[in-house]
Amino acid sequence: MLQLDKVTRRFGTKVAVDNVTIEVPEGQMVGVIGASGAGKSTLLRMINRLIDTTEGEIAFAGTNVSTLKGQKLRNWQRDCAMIFQQFNLVQRLDVVSNVLHGMLNGRSTLATVFNVWPRQDIERAVEILERLGVAENAAKRAEALSGGQQQRVAIARALMQQPKVILADEPIASLDPRNAQIVMQALRDINRDDGITVITNLHTLDTARTYCERIIGMQAGKVVFDGGPDELTEAAARDIYGADGLAEAFSEATTSTSLGLPQRPRKPASELEAMPA
Numbered sequence: 001m002l003q004l005d006k007v008t009r010r011f012g013t014k015v016a017v018d019n020v021t022i023e024v025p026e027g028q029m030v031g032v033i034g035a036s037g038a039g040k041s042t043l044l045r046m047i048n049r050l051i052d053t054t055e056g057e058i059a060f061a062g063t064n065v066s067t068l069k070g071q072k073l074r075n076w077q078r079d080c081a082m083i084f085q086q087f088n089l090v091q092r093l094d095v096v097s098n099v100l101h102g103m104l105n106g107r108s109t110l111a112t113v114f115n116v117w118p119r120q121d122i123e124r125a126v127e128i129l130e131r132l133g134v135a136e137n138a139a140k141r142a143e144a145l146s147g148g149q150q151q152r153v154a155i156a157r158a159l160m161q162q163p164k165v166i167l168a169d170e171p172i173a174s175l176d177p178r179n180a181q182i183v184m185q186a187l188r189d190i191n192r193d194d195g196i197t198v199i200t201n202l203h204t205l206d207t208a209r210t211y212c213e214r215i216i217g218m219q220a221g222k223v224v225f226d227g228g229p230d231e232l233t234e235a236a237a238r239d240i241y242g243a244d245g246l247a248e249a250f251s252e253a254t255t256s257t258s259l260g261l262p263q264r265p266r267k268p269a270s271e272l273e274a275m276p277a
């Protein structure tokens with residue numbers, strides 16, 4: 001169980017996350033939605049301690065993780081893997097090495113610096129890449145892969161950490177619809193098959209509805225919705241996004257019909273990544 005108790009984060013006078021109290025049971029798949037600036041990224045970053053809370057407490061399995069230091073903090077960050085919109089791979093490094101770097105906190109500096117890894121670790125990295133359908137790219141440099149493939153490598157790197165929780169910060173925001181589906185399905189499979197808790201920020205409401213069993217809606221730092229996909233009515237969506245922001249919640253034309261809203265892609269077609277063959 002992950003517990004956030006009255007968690008607040010301020011940047012100067014700006015309250016990015018405002019008195020949030022939620023509990024996430026082990027193995028849940030949670031989507032966090034909200035307009036730009038609602039506090040979604042800040043919330044996730046506080047959970048794995050990329051940034052500190054201003055007030056309140058975050059606990060995992062009964063341990064207060066908001067005050068951990070040193071090795072204990074590194075252990076928590078290993079248990080709580082993070083995936084980013086821009087993949088954050090080392091572009092000039094091959095795919096397997098990128099995945100092996102997921103073990104950074106569990107390996108000696110020497111192994112990391114010289115890129116020397118035990119055979120069993122390499123085999124496990126390849127197995128994870130196979131599971132995610134990108135093993136044929138194992139020897140290529142990360143920069144040679146498409147965005148969708150890079151995100152799957154980033155997920156593989158997260159799995160290499162053997163995390164208990166995966167936090168994904170807008171993992172599909174840079175992907176075309178087809179790759180977005182593949183990446184969301186991969187996260188869903190990991191959640192179901194391995195029982196890993198997944199908390200993911202999503203720009204689009206329908207993606208959250210399709211893949212997440214629980215949806216948390218944020219507005220101006222506060223949680224204004226917390227429920228299942230079926231409870232996310234148009235009225236609830238209006239509370240989260242405001243009347244003006246509602247259309248922004250619908251990205252891909254394929255799914256923007258459910259609330260009878262105009263279809264509006266977030267990115268022009270020229271920016272969408274070419275689909276793999």
Ligand SMILES: Nc1ncnc2c1ncn2[C@@H]1O[C@H](COP(=O)(O)OP(=O)(O)OP(=O)(O)O)[C@@H](O)[C@H]1O
Pocket residue numbers: 011014015016017034035036037038039040041042043
């Ligand atoms: N390092 C920072 N310094 C100052 N203000 C910040 C910082 N990080 C976030 N903020 C502010 O906190 C608020 C919440 O930002 P956050 O990035 O968490 O929102 P978000 O919901 O993830 O938005 P987006 O969907 O655009 O990523 C915003 O007003 C933002 O400008």
